[in-house]
Amino acid sequence: MVGCWPPIKAISGKNPRALNCAQRADEPPVSPQFLWSDWQGLTGWQPSADVLAETLDGGQAFRWRREAVTSSQISEIWTGTWSGQVAQLRLNHHQLEWRTPAAHYAATAVALPRYLGLDLDHHALVDSLPWRSDPHLARCLVAFPGLRILRQPLGETLLGFLCSATKQIVQIKQMVALLAERHGAASPAATTLPHRLPTWTELAAIPEIDLRACLLGFRAKYIHASAQYLASHPGWLEETEQLPYAAAKARLLTLPGVGEKVADCVLLFGAGQLAAFPVDTWILQSLERRYQLTGWKPAQIAQFGRAHFGPNAGLAQQYLFSWERKFGRHPSPDTAAK
């Protein structure tokens, strides 16, 4: 079973900022009260509900949860966590708003925009893609306006994608939720908030059998072995993060369980390396169907992707990926247009 966060009770009501509001005597002492900050507007990004969902829950990250809200004009709230941060996001009349446990406000106010990639000139990045000469790419860009590449912590991203082999997003989310719940530190703000993911040092101390108990299957062996390596090489991930794309990828590929696809995902979503072009089955399918690259092998597709889409190929990849998942479920002999 996966734990039930975020706590529904904690979401209700208005801004619980009244610090002088004494805790009621009939409230259970087992649920330590914490205060959410006021909702704050986020500038620099105005995604639709669909694009917000695709960004948070489209396979880049595995620790965001959507909750339906019935009692107001807001239809849903996303709760996510990374590093020591917990944040909620909502769309209020096209305005993206966020809040965090009040005690974390200052840190999250800095960390959230970076996590969402809002410190980058997204328009310029998209404009650098060859959409003028590529009608399918142009169609993908229009279909998901403002879709972002997240900038997640490298170590957590690595863990998530070590879980990802032949698994769907829901299952990966379940694995990392179990890892966090059973082996990660509780949030200092409240027991009802999601735990952190275990650090690689913590993971190294977990017997493989206990990892398997988190539904990891054969992936437990890879995570266990990678954890042994990382625990005995302090600073290895931090150094990897500083390297240029090719060198960083070569290093990641030495970890057990990390192949081409996982390495590129980790670098794209966990290190801001927009040159990384992960080739999974969706991208294989996309380039085969939309670019007539029938029969090309993953390595060839990757080479084509980097050459055709350029230094920000990873951004293009995310649009193609999202489009294929949403619209490409069944083959369509579409735009053979050149």
Added chain:
DNA sequence: TGCTAACCTGA
């Protein structure tokens, strides 16, 4: 820059 099966588990 070959190719294929085995690897765990459950939506």
Added chain:
DNA sequence: CAGGTTAGC
């Protein structure tokens, strides 16, 4: 069968 990697032809 699933958003892959690895061992072993």
